[in-house]
Amino acid sequence: MTKRMGYRDWRWLALWWHYFFLLWSTIDGQTRYTISEELKQGSVVGNLAKDLGLGLSEFFDRKLRVASEAGKQYFSVDAGKGELVVNERIDRETLCGQSASCVLPLQVVIENPLQLYRVEVEIQDINDNSPSFPSKQHPLEIAETTAAGVRFPLESAQDPDVGSNSLKSYILSKDECFTLKVKELSGGRKVPELVLTKALDREKKTVHNLLLTVVDGGNPVRSGTSQITITVLDVNDNVPVFENAVYKVSVSEKSAEGTFIVNPRATDADDGQNGQIEYSFGVHTSDSVLSVFEIDFLTGKIILKGQLDFESAANYEIDISAKDKGSPRMEGHCSVQVDVADVNDNSPEIILTSKPSPLREDAPSGTVVALIGARDLDSGNNGKVTLQLPRGYPFSLKPSFSNNYALVTSGVLDRESFSEYNIEITATDSGSPPLTTKKTIPVSIIDINDNPPKFTQPSYNVFLKENGPPGSLLSSVSASDLDFGDNAKISYSILESKVQDVSLSSYVYINSDNGSIYSMHSFDYEKLKVFQILVQAKDHGSPSLSSNATVHVFILDQNDNAPAVIYPSAALGSLSHQNMPRSAKAGHLVTKVTAVDADSGHNAWISYKLAEATDTSLFSVNLYTGEVRTKRAVSEQDDSSQRLLIEMQDDGEPVQSATVTLSIQVEDGLHEPILDPRQKAPEPSKKSGRITLYLVLSLASVSVLSMVTFIILAVKCVRNSRSSGSCCMRRDDLDGYKNPNRNLQIQLNTDGPIKYVEVLGGDMMSQSQSFRSCLSPMSEFSDFTFVKPSSTTDFKEMINVLDASLPDSAWTFESQQVSGELYHLSGDQPTSRRLKYQGAAYVQDNRSVAYTALEIINLKKGRGVDQKTSQYLG
Template sequence: MTKRMGHRDWRWQAVWWHLFFLLWSTIDGQTRYTIPEELKQGSVVGNLAKDLGLRVSEIFDRKLRVASEAGKQYFSVDAGKGELMVNERIDREALCGQSASCVLPLQVVLENPLHLHRMEVEIRDINDNSPSFKTTERALKIAESTASGIRFPLETAQDLDVGSNSVKSYTLTKDECFSLKMKDLSGERKVPELVLEKPLDREKQSVHELLLTALDGGNPVKTGTSKIIVTVLDNNDNVPVFKKALYKIAVAENSESGSLLVKVEATDADEGVNGEVEYAFAEHTPQLLLSIFQINSATGEIFLIRGLDYETSATHEIDITAKDKGIPEMEGHCRVQVEVVDVNDNAPEIVLTSKPSAIREDAPSGTVVALLSARDHDSGDNGKVTLQQPKGSPFDLKPSFSNNYALVTSGVLDRESFSGYKIAITATDSGSPPLSSRKIISVTITDVNDNPPVFTQPSYNVYLKENGVPGSILYSVSASDLDFGENAKISYSILDSKVQGVSVSSYVYINSDNGSIYSMHSFDYEKLKVFQIQVQAKDQGSPSLSSNATVHVFILDQNDNAPAVIYPSSAVLGSLSHQRMPRSAKAGHLVTKVTAVDADSGHNAWISYKLAEATDASLFTVNLYTGEVRTKRAVSEQDDSSQRLLIEIKDDGEPVQSAMFTVSVLLEDGLHEPILDLRQTTAEPSKKNGRITLYLILSLASVSVLSLVTFLILAVKCIRNSRSSGSCMRRSDCDDYKNPNRNLQIQLNTDGPIKYVEVLGGDMLSQSQSFRSCMSPMSEYSDFTFVKPSSTTSLKEMISVLDASLPDSTWTFESQQMHYTGLE
């Protein structure tokens, strides 16, 4: 019944203490809870969400977690209620040993945004350990002649509890010869001593058995016992006496093994063997001390046999005995107190409270990357730690509290320059000499779509032969993006524009994945010589970025057009021309001039004339380049009146294109020969010839001025284009395309029945453009006529101009058209 009531009282008191220790307070901005040890798993420590000013929902959203600096995770958080709970059994003695205060620091980490709260949980001791002695039995030998009042130190009991729950008193079983007294030591420590109250009488009682009981201050009280057996001896009645009862020494923790620490001395008043003293550690000396210290039994010198560690234990107390060799042997006692002096032998340590997370390259300055703390097991200045990082990195260490730091951004980040950083943090203490350690923190920079795609060239020139196969590849453009992942994936497209009034998408299409441009149909140089394509490269970022490039497509001419005869005009309706010639014609007489054009350009449009067949090949010749048909000799009476000439007209292309033209010449007697009049006219200049010369000079000057103005306009446009777009077509390309009349050839012919001036373009880029002036010596006003640039689609117009320029008395044409006078 008594035990049951005691148990209930203990439980009531435990509940009372539990409720009392659940109170918390804030000290220096830190939250502190106080709980007793040995609480059951799941016991509530406090409402963490309320004390930190958080809503319960934030615990889950911000991933609240508790980090302990101890080896075990003693606490956890109930995400549903926001309460801090005991996660596993807490043994204060295992956690803090004999320390008067047992405080467990905790760090509460919140993410999104990253924040750190520091809190402490004080563990209060409960009386869960009984006092205990190192040995359960102690043997003493005391001579019967020992004087009353002599004290014999006894072993102190050890109690793992602290404070009021530790050992408070001792009791000794009743014996008329012995009593128990307490001896006060430094640090409020007390040692039990056995006091001899009256002389012993071996003959009366040779052995005394005593029971020493240690009691703690807990409720209920716990006890521990040790048996003391006193053997009464005869003779040797002087005890060895030490010069000092307490020896205090200070030893640096880095002292070398074998160092002499102190020498204790004891004297014995007896003589002979009864006065010879031997030194030894007391029987109850812990094994730990025996492994660190050694005593010379003869001299009393105490040596260090193993290194000291201030962080493990700052003080050591050693009990020394001095025994004589008498019978019975007598012993004296003293104590050596060793104070360990701290040495800076522990390097500081850097602890990551929160691992660094990947950070966007556009993160603003001051963004928290990681939380870390520094600690040093040394004390004083040896334990003061400062953190440093190398200069030049876009990060900074921002101190928060109690050796806690936040690693934050301090500059602009650019993933394209550095995709990650390895930040070397150095911790240095204030010891002498200082010790340091280093920790590498890896920070990954994530990509942001801040770079548009860039083409390899701002513009491309593509040269494409006409009459190509539809669907063939024209060109492949390429762009690159400095970004990463989706931000660097590029798709290509063609921006809508017009080519000859038609959308460019009807001409070409582009592969969106690789930038290859394909033709939609075959191109005809005679219809389209050049066009532009605007290609856009767009990445897959959000928002997406893009850039444009211009593709200039130049159609290259192929020899796909045969020469076409435009003069004489009868060739338009057929391949036969009828001409008349007087029989009085001399050698070199101009019979007619065959003029052909080719819709191609360049070499493909260079035309040559050849007399393929003739009724009399010895009578006529054809100029290879001009197409002039002349007599090789004078006409004789034997020559047939009807001559037939077959002229072959070929271009300079590959393969060669050709056409055949037939000229029928009728030889007539008495036909007026205009060339004689022409020579007479030239010999004696008239007013009309002066007018013709004036027109010729004006036409040449006009053509020169027109060429100069065209060149200046093209130069100004090229300069403007280069300033606006940063690029221009090559000068040769620009000149070829913009100035179709370069290399102008001006040719004046006065032979035969007509006068004509030819102004020809050298490269035929504008579909065989030519300016031709035809003058008739028999025209009343000697008209100076220009035929404007023409193509095969306007042959009739050119023929009509030629017909109107020649006199009807000399030339016969199928039709007469409008008469063009002046420069068009």
Template sequence: LKRWLALWWHHSFLLWSTIDGQTRYTIPEELKQGSVVGNLAKDLGLGLSEIFDRKLRVASEAGKQYFSVDAGKGELIVNERIDRDTLCGQSASCILPLKVVIENPLQLHRIEVDIRDINDNSPTFLTKEQALKIAESTVAGVHFPLERAEDPDVGSNSFKSYTISKDDCFSLKVKELRNGRKVPELVLEKPLDRERKAVHQLLLTALDGGSPVRSGTSQITITVLDVNDNIPVFEKSVYKASIGENSAKGAFMVKLKATDKDDGQNGEVKYTFGEHTPESVLSTFDIDTETGEMFLKGKLDYETAANFEIDITAKDKGIPEMEGHCSVQVEVVDLNDNAPEIVLTSQPSPVREDAPSGTVVALISARDLDSGNNGKVTLQLPRDYHFSLKPSFSNNYALVTSGVLDRESFSGYNIEITATDSGSPPLTTKKTIPVSIIDVNDNSPKFTQSSYDVYLKENGLPGSMLSSVSASDLDFGDNAKISYCILDSKVQGVSVSSYVYMNSDNGSIYSMHSFDYETLKVFQILVQAKDHGSPSLSSNATVHVFILDQNDNAPAVIYPSAALGSLSHQKMPRSSKAGHLVTKVTAVDADSGHNAWISYKLAEATDASLFNVNLYTGEVRTKRAVSEQDDSSQRLLIEIKDDGEPVQSSTVTVAILVEDGLQEPILDLRQKAPEPGKKSGRITLYLILSLASVSMLSLVTFVMLAVKCVRNSRSSGSCCMRLDDLDDYNNPNRNLQIQLNTDGPIKYVEVLGGDMLSQSQSFRSCLSPMSEFSDFTFVKPSSTTDFKEMINVLDASLPDSAWTFESQQVSSEVCTGGPSLGVRDVRCAPIVCRTVQRDLPPPQPQQRNPYNTPSWRRERDALPYT
């Protein structure tokens, strides 16, 4: 125990030095696991916190991980037992190179650990007993080679000397070869006398130079032979041969020759390997016992054994046998038979796609088991790569970026590195290193469409899905994860979020409540797709929602007015003829298109043969002349239906009083008008005032148009336009335009004034062949915002409607009309003026219009409405 403690304290003082920027530690072999080699963190100038943060680790080039780093203290410690004799053999120097890898940023340091030998092995002989046969005639001074001792230790701890037990006839001499090996030889000091002593027993002891000294012994038994007193002698004591490591089996190496002065069988020589030749030599080489020629028997490998030293014995055939000895030194010539190796010192790190050029990806080293030029290795990368190799030291390289990376183009690279040695011919090795690219949020989400058109029926269920938008992102992970939202905007002064809501995960848009076409016809939603990157990116798209009309409104009766009660009282003279206009029922429908087409039908009547209701106009006329037998009180139930699906309807009841003596209804009405107590007189007065106001308005309007026309005619020369000029309707240079249009049975004139690209005024006069009344529309000055695209979309959704652009945008509109509104509805909207027209059957050309008569005009004027 004391001896080991002394040895420990002898080696406990660890030396370190820096040579060419490298750190070297010196330790004895056989240290226990956990023994401290040195403070690596301090020697590298690192703080204790950096050991963990920068992931300091040690990589060994010897294959085994003999050392590790104590992360808490920064000390290099022994990881497992180190046997220098196994690791480095008889090499005078045993240095373990280590690579210290530090990340963030990546750094590589090289340190060396010098393993010092301790005297832990005793000299040993291959055999514990050696037998020699020596003829008694052998003269004094002859040398007999003995088996040499082997000591795995090196330096002063290795073999040092031999001693032999005392014998008068023999002495020991140590022969030192040129390679430094010491071979013991037994020297015959005086002739032997077999009759005096036939066997000599000697003890050969081998001593090393350690402290304490270790030794090994071998028993030598010498048998004294008689007669044959000459030994074979080789021409050379040492033969040299060289052979390539790729030589084929049976290749000739060298020819040995020994001669014996004896005659006959005592002079015949046969050649054999030495008695103690290792098996590795016997399996590799062969010798012809008769000729002494040596041949290659097995396979050579320079990297396993670069040279051999073979003992050859030449024996004669005498009795006893005499033998001579020589040594053959075989040098194996290295060939380039080992391909270079590519070793990853550190695994490749993922690289951000926005990483600057020169970012270190991985640390790589190269090695080749061959020697000389055969072991010199160069590394190369293919051209047009975004990576390059930056040399470090002694076949160490750093793989760095050398260009702009784009994960959307390449999410990863398989970098093929080629290692080539300098042998002839050169050998190459390829290794593929996968490098993944970390995504950076550099792509914003993209919608499949820049705008979406959604057509939604009114009166739908709240919570129903209107539409679904979709966006995609070229990025990856959270950078490609998309959330959808609705940007705040106003619809009729209310936030759009009160109308719809959106699923943020899948982009589905749902209604918050039911929509009413008559209240809201179109609105738009601005949606946004936003990714989850940092910082996040977004893009917008517009969803146009068009409300489609449903037949959800029943026709509303305008006349008879609800203010007069649900029962309309009418009078007619008993002298009325067939076709007499009794009254006219007028109704409108808040819906549009086919849903607003109104028809009238006589549902019930006191006398169905007496009255008829026009299907389209609602005019109630007599089918025949009134007779004296007809009841004076007639009651009609008129049903009003629209053309929607399902059909909506309403009814109105008309009570008709048939009286005698009512020949001049106009005169009667005028006589009753001054009576303030009569309801019909008041209504007539109000209608007359309304007619007067409308007439005055029309007169003023036409006067203004005439004045403007005259002013324009002074510059342009004419106020009237040819039909060919109607093509220039949108020409901003026209200050006044008059256009006669035909829309089925409706005739109307449009008068447009002002610049279409600035504020303008529009006037329309509508004439119906079914009535002598006309509709007149006045549109106030408007702005120049273009809504034609939106109206085209609306028109596509309602093909049965007719759209007229009164101006490019209408801020407000005044619509006036008489009972003919029953066949023509004018819708006034905040944006455009929409004209809904019902198809009417054209009048028969062969029939005379029964309503264009003085009698009809008088009866018309007698009606209590305009």
């Protein structure tokens, strides 16, 4: 009965056919590639786009992907080129083992519309594996009685490669007793066999080492090896044999019990118990031998167990037997002859006839130190004795008579190197073997005073702040003496000298025991900047020796001086009166306040400021020059009487200051004076005439000396040019003076009540060298200001000129930084001569640092200066 299909059955059948035709339409033909294993990552397998008939754009837009059925993603697709490339290392042996065929199936899926391609990649084998044995070592044991022709199976080798790359043949290293045979089993497997071709002899060769090599058929050929070690088993077929048939030995009669005599050794070519030997005396050995000697049955050593006496027995002959432990036991024999030798059994003696006395280290060569004798109780050569001294000692032995000697000096003695000598004398007889005796003789060396004290350093530098309390420790010097006792005791003293015509002992004193130097009073940098102390160290020897060291004491400046006002002069009263026209414009120079500071460096740098004023909007004070000028034009509403309080501060720590009060009278109709040579000058007062006279004389002196200096330099330049062809001056001639040819010109300028005289050097149009003189009619002393915008080298040049040309007159040189280098001369200190320099090379907070000319001139003359000056000037 046929069952009709219902609606549900027709529905499932239609759905099945739908999926069947859909799958049939999406699976296209199969593509196959063949590659070798172990390709590098990125290697091209094939052009997948071309083989599948796809364009590159379609290849990218339809989202092609590759899936591997092997689990790992060994391949990928290069979307840009449409190529199938290797994604990671492929090992055919890992994937397919020993299978002859190795194929990797891939599924290539393309969307829109969905298509499925099957790609197979066949992996071809390469010879990348070497054949190998299961074990690198293969030991065998074969008895030496084994008959020839016996075979011994060996382990087969294995090769993971297939086909022609698998193992091909076995090779055995050459050996006269063995050959190799290869047995083929079912399935093509090859088994190597070792064949014994010749009888073995263990005594000739105990172990046979063979190398079995297996090679494959690949290109290049690969191979593997196995070491075959064949041990030959022994049988007792050899007799023990001694190294010598007769052993001869000589033994001293004074040999102690247990002394080793001789060790006769036998060998047995057999192995195991067949080769183990036991030693013994012969069967017929006499009792006299057995009472004196004994033998170790395992090693064969013969030792002494009794006392030998040459007079009783001069020699012994002993029979020795050696037996192995084989079956049956084999036995060998030898003979030992022992000769008893007479010995030198008495050592020589050293007799000290006279004890040595201490020696002075200046003892002359040949001085007798001690008398020595020698003797030996033996006779013949055993009783002949010789004495020896060690090398390197300043002593020698002088023979006298019958084994008697005198110990004398033979070189220079130095107690500082060796205070005592322990002289070891060696006595040796002529016996065989010779016997020796040693005796040590101590010799003391007495010290003499031959070493002077030596300071730890030849000179000391001490930097001391001024105004220190009296009794302060300045420095400590130390000396040492290599001598001993009183010769090494040192006393310190200061050699007498003068500092500023005052005895040095009034400044400092020294502790004679420890070399500590103390100040006697407080020091003032403005009076004394540097001095030297010559310290002497003397020992207490006779005669005494001494040495000297120099202590350079540098006084460091402290800010202990306030600025002193030079102008307006204090002689005119605490209040200075100045006149100023009401018609003065802005920038008009009213007056100039000048102050000096007795300190040095930063402590002497002075700044000016306006502390109080009747009208602060009318006047200003230059911070560095002290010039008082109008800030604006004077008006009719300004008071005719103006009062200014100007404060001067130095740059020290703590700051020192001073003040000066100026009373300025603003007058109508007062005009600035104009110098007219045609006008008759008014009759000067007596004081003004004296100032003018000083000024004229000073300018004339400076001009004449400058002209003389320039002429001398010009003459030198002409002489040098004749010899060298060029006008060049050495640095040591004028310390860097570069342009000696200058035309001096004097110009007179007026600016309010302050007069300036400029001395110009060089061309008329050049301002490279200029000197300006500042005169103040309100001061009873004249002021000179030299303005020279140049370098530090030119400043040293000016020092040389001034130091060589100016007389010791009443001049004080100071400098302030305005627009170059400024030198200021003032005649208000008739007993001093100083130069203060503010160099542009050392600037701090836009302020130059002052250095005294005495420091610079001392440096030029090789004297000491303070640390800051030394650092600045090099």
